[in-house]
Amino acid sequence: MTERSLVSALPALADGPVTVQGWVDTVRDQKKVQFVVLRDESGAVQLVNPRSEGREGISDAISGLAQGSFLTVHGQLKHDERVKLGGLEVRIDELVVETEAIAETPIADDTSIDKRLDWRFLDLRQPRNNLLFRVQTTFLHALRTYWVERDYIEIFTPKLMASASESKAELFKVDYFDRPAYLAQSPQFFKQMAQTAGFGKVFEVGPVFRADPSFTSRHATEFTGVDAEISWIDSHEDVMRMQEELLRAGLQAVKDKHGDEIRELFDVEITVPELPFPRIPLLEARRIVEERGHHIDRADLDLDPEGERQIAAYVKETYGHEFVFVTDYPASIRPFYHMRHDDDPTLTKSYDLIWNGVEITTGAQREHRVERIEAQALEKGMDLEELEFYLDFFRYGAPPHGGFGMGLARVLMLMLHQSTLREVTFLFRGPNRLTP
Amino acid sequence: MTERSLVSALPALADGPVTVQGWVDTVRDQKKVQFVVLRDESGAVQLVNPRSEGREGISDAISGLAQGSFLTVHGQLKHDERVKLGGLEVRIDELVVETEAIAETPIADDTSIDKRLDWRFLDLRQPRNNLLFRVQTTFLHALRTYWVERDYIEIFTPKLMASASESKAELFKVDYFDRPAYLAQSPQFFKQMAQTAGFGKVFEVGPVFRADPSFTSRHATEFTGVDAEISWIDSHEDVMRMQEELLRAGLQAVKDKHGDEIRELFDVEITVPELPFPRIPLLEARRIVEERGHHIDRADLDLDPEGERQIAAYVKETYGHEFVFVTDYPASIRPFYHMRHDDDPTLTKSYDLIWNGVEITTGAQREHRVERIEAQALEKGMDLEELEFYLDFFRYGAPPHGGFGMGLARVLMLMLHQSTLREVTFLFRGPNRLTP
Incomplete structure (x- = not known):
């Protein structure tokens, strides 16, 4: 099994290399930097990718990410109290899309219970x-x-x-x-x-x-x-x-x-x-x-x-x-x-x-x-x-x-x-x- | 709930008053003394009733006992290494038949699996x-x-x-x-x-x-x-x-x-x-x-x-x-x-x-x-x-x-x-x- 860290375990880890696996919650695709919130069964963590030379592969992959796609991400954990989500983030070194989700999700927060049960x-x-x-x-x-x-x-x-x-x-x-x-x-x-x-x-x-x-x-x-x-x-x-x-x-x-x-x-x-x-x-x-x-x-x-x-x-x-x-x-x-x-x-x-x-x-x-x-x-x-x-x-x-x-x-x-x-x-x- | 002792707990108890509850496994109805083997979910114990004056009520009840009837018995626990079954017995003070079983049991040790499943x-x-x-x-x-x-x-x-x-x-x-x-x-x-x-x-x-x-x-x-x-x-x-x-x-x-x-x-x-x-x-x-x-x-x-x-x-x-x-x-x-x-x-x-x-x-x-x-x-x-x-x-x-x-x-x-x-x-x- 891949050495995987649950999101809930990240706060206790020291800064350094880490592998997280989960699905895409949200993507913020900005000019200079990209953010992905990745969710797993234990919580959510912010992944970050500065758009710089040599990182175009990662940038393109993130631009194409649909909500719900499952990812394996190797990166560098960094504790930073300015990060709202848990006071830490992971700088992406490598991103593997395990499976791509259909881009349109059929339900939202305000969907009726009956339709939510369909999905x-x-x-x-x-x-x-x-x-x-x-x-x-x-x-x-x-x-x-x-x-x-x-x-x-x-x-x-x-x-x-x-x-x-x-x-x-x-x-x-x-x-x-x-x-x-x-x-x-x-x-x-x-x-x-x-x-x-x-x-x-x-x-x-x-x-x-x-x-x-x-x-x-x-x-x-x-x-x-x-x-x-x-x-x-x-x-x-x-x-x-x-x-x-x-x-x-x-x-x-x-x-x-x-x-x-x-x-x-x-x-x-x-x-x-x-x-x-x-x-x-x-x-x-x-x-x-x-x-x-x-x-x-x-x-x-x-x-x-x-x-x-x-x-x-x-x-x-x-x-x-x-x-x-x-x-x-x-x-x-x-x-x-x-x-x-x-x-x-x-x-x-x-x-x-x-x-x-x-x-x-x-x-x-x-x-x-x-x-x-x-x-x-x-x-x-x-x-x-x-x-x-x-x-x-x-x-x-x-x-x-x-x-x-x-x-x-x-x-x-x-x-x-x-x-x-x-x-x-x-x-x-x-x-x-x-x-x- | 009645203060009940499981049969498996009897070896650790001191001689003296005890209440056991279970079903009749076997009865040996002899002239001078009666024995009942009582079974519960934890094991089996020998109950004993000397046929003596003033104990006719208990004696008659035991003579009428069918295998499988459920009993509550208050009696005196006595450790006695001559007793084959666990080295102890209970001398009956009071015997309550909770429910009587039909005297004939439909299955025995050598009954076929299919008939045993019927019962x-x-x-x-x-x-x-x-x-x-x-x-x-x-x-x-x-x-x-x-x-x-x-x-x-x-x-x-x-x-x-x-x-x-x-x-x-x-x-x-x-x-x-x-x-x-x-x-x-x-x-x-x-x-x-x-x-x-x-x-x-x-x-x-x-x-x-x-x-x-x-x-x-x-x-x-x-x-x-x-x-x-x-x-x-x-x-x-x-x-x-x-x-x-x-x-x-x-x-x-x-x-x-x-x-x-x-x-x-x-x-x-x-x-x-x-x-x-x-x-x-x-x-x-x-x-x-x-x-x-x-x-x-x-x-x-x-x-x-x-x-x-x-x-x-x-x-x-x-x-x-x-x-x-x-x-x-x-x-x-x-x-x-x-x-x-x-x-x-x-x-x-x-x-x-x-x-x-x-x-x-x-x-x-x-x-x-x-x-x-x-x-x-x-x-x-x-x-x-x-x-x-x-x-x-x-x-x-x-x-x-x-x-x-x-x-x-x-x-x-x-x-x-x-x-x-x-x-x-x-x-x-x-x-x-x-x-x-």
Whole structure:
């Protein structure tokens, strides 16, 4: 590999020969001197070429440079505090154009998000977008490290299934040789299977598919799910405790590694949350929201999006906290596999986690007693025959267990105060978008 | 959460009160004393109940215990070197049956792999299988840590695509609202896109789908792919150097954490490979194999499976090494996007990695100059119109880059000397298998 210096490493280097590689951000082609701003994955640096005798080859090459062309440049690093961009520049000795870009770029700073997504590979060259995926990397690695240090097992559950995982709605059908298959809407059933297999504690980060025709800023047909499931819990409280520790670990890592850059490029201050997060039962949350003057406009007992914002505002004012666990959802609005309270079977041992006014997680203790799972499934009008393979998991013994699922892009969206999942997904997928 | 002791933690505890939780492995129901072997995710422990006055409740419960039932047991830990199983036992004070298992287990030690997969959640309770997925967890975390420490960006590329990623064969079709979509056969195009987006170095661990009707021990319709792609390389040599360092890091971590258990349960000694791995150009490898008396029975220039075993045997004898990079494959048997040698365009800057006689990886430097990509695609008879979205990536500038893809289950299979992917996949998917 060529001895290459990242732009971010230049400030620490002494004046002298250096090789940088990246793409052309801007060219200022003046009479006596030419400037090129070169960008790589770590930053931007000014290259300079005085137009003097014997340097015509370099001058001509620079005059012909299109934005986006990739270059290898050998030159002399010179620290000079008069240079606005980082207080240094590289005087070009040799310039190799690796590939030339088409001169006209199809997107600009003010291009609509939809057109930017058509040209996502150019859009991702923006320093903000590059930072976004470095933040995601750091966040996830902190989560996985939390789990691995506590002996969780990583699983990869199949995405091809013979039947629906949670509901028949929003299901993508696949031609599987001579029969139909379906894309997994969540790893729910299989991470529970891992509990009956005696795995104890598991996690998975992987794709989740929803044939959801919505076009909101919060929905996608394919997204990355972050899932965990643990055995031998007493209640959903144990799941919440794990998740809040996990999020604190993730946000601490992000703040430590990228806090300054995030402040600079997103104007956001990363807050490492205090533990425990506030917990409010749903029915109390509804009362609080209504008392604040918002009428919840839903046929069922859930919060509406404005209700989520209102309870978040209440928690922020009352506890100074960005997160709130809304707990104990009525059984009527929870899946059949959520465990119910012994002393009030109308309520489940479940929660939603709301961050800055938006739901990012559903978690619960699961029912592990097969007779109760069957009864609850029947009550929801489900076909037990289609659930046979799932019910079998529990017929040969099962430990008490629970877990959560969390949308990765939602977390990123809220962490960096973005308005839509489209901005924080590498390549967004929606009802109208399958490319690039 | 209940104060629970893992079985693996018992040897270090002093005699006295303890709570263990797990499932029933065996029951010996004798006249004067009852024994239960309880298993959890960390090991097995003997529970003992002397049949004496006042303990009838516990005695009756034990007499009714089926294998697989999950228990919580409070009791007194007693170290006693006469106890074969770990030199300790727990005298039961209280026994709670969390869930009862059906008394007849559908599988036994000698059950066929296919039937064991029908009951995979029971099959996974075997200590060997549990260890297998802990090994996988440790291995992958070491790989990701290697990458994260070197500033790689983790990406999640979409699995839903508008057209084929590599070839039209082996493609699963999805009903995507009112049009067809296809499941990604690899993240190839998108990890290359990340290079033109200036990400520099990326990795991905995620599902890969192949509508391959084969029933061999080495094929699956869905498997976990481990992918990396890096910019600014000089040749495929840079990719091989990264991959061999990566594998050494992974195997070192596995040996450190699980070496003893792997020796005990799989009778396998994990070898941490020396660097560099041997490299042999394909045409030379073919010559060596033929000289060893094996006639390679293929119409093209590739090795056949016996040829892979023979070159591995040669490398083992000659260099004492389990790995070999077979390099410089003819362009005729490589995809259009592999870069060709400048001085011999019939050969590509590519490699396969063979471990103990089986191929686990294909890697290469990719062609980044769009005119050459187009020419090579046309030469392979591909339709440029369908590749437009991919070709666009390179029209706005691209750095030299390369990478590899590796099948996770193949790695596990070879690491633990297993005979089929079915044994090392959490839930195997093949042409005839979509459940559980």
